[in-house]
Amino acid sequence: MMSEEIAPSIPAHLAIIMDGNGRWAKERGLPRLAGHRAGTQNLRTIIRAAAKLGIKHLTFYAFSTENWARPHDEVSGLMELLAEFLESEIQELHKEGARLLHIGHLEGLGTVLQKKVEDAIELTKNNTKIDVILAFNYGGRDEIVCAVKKLIQAGTPVEKIDIHSLSDAMFTAGTPDPDIVIRTSGEQRTSNFLVWQSVYSEWFFPKTYWPDFSEADLLQIIEDFNKRDRRFGGLSKK
Numbered sequence: 001m002m003s004e005e006i007a008p009s010i011p012a013h014l015a016i017i018m019d020g021n022g023r024w025a026k027e028r029g030l031p032r033l034a035g036h037r038a039g040t041q042n043l044r045t046i047i048r049a050a051a052k053l054g055i056k057h058l059t060f061y062a063f064s065t066e067n068w069a070r071p072h073d074e075v076s077g078l079m080e081l082l083a084e085f086l087e088s089e090i091q092e093l094h095k096e097g098a099r100l101l102h103i104g105h106l107e108g109l110g111t112v113l114q115k116k117v118e119d120a121i122e123l124t125k126n127n128t129k130i131d132v133i134l135a136f137n138y139g140g141r142d143e144i145v146c147a148v149k150k151l152i153q154a155g156t157p158v159e160k161i162d163i164h165s166l167s168d169a170m171f172t173a174g175t176p177d178p179d180i181v182i183r184t185s186g187e188q189r190t191s192n193f194l195v196w197q198s199v200y201s202e203w204f205f206p207k208t209y210w211p212d213f214s215e216a217d218l219l220q221i222i223e224d225f226n227k228r229d230r231r232f233g234g235l236s237k238k
Contacts, residue, residue, distance in 0.1 A: 009226045011179035013057035014050060015201070017193055018042075020185025020209030033077040038211035040081045044089055047098065049215040051130040053222070057175055058132055059103075061193045065139035068108070082136065083113050090120045097129030103171035104138030131175065140195030143171050147196075172197055180225055184210040202228050 018039055025035030043060065050058045063078055090100065100121050106114045117136075147169035151161055167173065177197040183189070186207035190198070204221045206213070 009222075010054045011222065011225060012055070013059070013176050013178040013180075014055050015059040015061070015178040015181045015194055015198070016046070016210075017061045017181070017183040017191060018210040019183055019187055021211060023185065024209040024211045032074060033081075035209075035211060036074075036078060036081055040085050042211050042213060043085065044092075045215065046213065046218060047093065047130070047132055048096070049218055051096065051098065053218075056130060057178075058130060059135060059175075059178065059194070060133070061135045061138070061191075063104075063136045063138070064192060065104070065137060065142050066192065079109065079113055082109075082134075083116055086116045086120050090123065093132065094124050094127065097127045098132050099124045099127040099130070101131055101133045101175075103133055103135050103143070105142075106137070108137055133172075133175065135193070138171070138193075140190075140192045144196055146171070166196070170196060177201065180204065180221065182206065182221060184208055184213050200230070202230065 021035035021039040022032045023035070024038065025032050028034075047058060062082065067078070068075060093100070100123075102117055102121060106117060109117070117134075144166075147166050150169045151165060156165060172194070177199075178194060178201045180203075181190075181194065181198050181201045182204045183191075184206055186205060188205045190203075194201075202225055204224070206217055206221065208214075208217055
């Protein structure tokens with residue numbers, strides 16, 4: 001349990017690479033899609049835990065621009081799981097004050113699924129308790145390329161292109177950079193996730209597979225986060 005003296009130091013933005021679904025399923029003799037389903041079901045647990053803690057922005061890496069290379073059946077299953085999540089959870093999340101946002105490209109998701117995402121975003125657009133950001137059909141490098149193109153298309157003079165203008169052109173414009181990035185399952189790769197935004201994030205690599213990642217695991221990471229010395233390129237203040 002998180003100790004009282006560090007409880008106020010809650011990160012504003014927490015981002016998660018939900019890894020280990022396939023291995024979770026394999027260890028149980030189940031198909032990979034069963035692991036993805038269990039991982040999708042775990043979203044509600046972590047969203048509600050984060051909201052209870054006072055985290056204002058929660059980003060999930062749900063499907064990357066590179067994931068299209070996976071077997072067709074798995075990709076189709078992931079699309080179906082996103083649709084099921086929106087159908088089963090969005091009304092309750094709306095009642096609880098969550099605002100759903102999407103980063104990446106809706107193209108390629110199919111018109112029905114695109115409409116479900118757009119409708120969920122519209123339904124929850126005025127909620128303020130927590131932003132739930134789904135990175136779906138998303139890639140960090142692609143995001144930077146899109147931001148540069150956006151500035152060029154807007155006729156931005158070269159001398160006006162800087163860190164601030166690029167940040168404002170990202171999919172995540174208006175959202176603070178993540179304080180914490182978690183990759184479950186023990187793998188220690190960034191996998192093209194929030195490449196621009198995570199330069200000063202604190203990274204954590206718990207060995208727990210995503211379907212088993214719990215509120216207790218989240219609390220432990222936040223407690224460990226509070227023990228780190230974040231210098232942002234400067235000198236220690238400790």
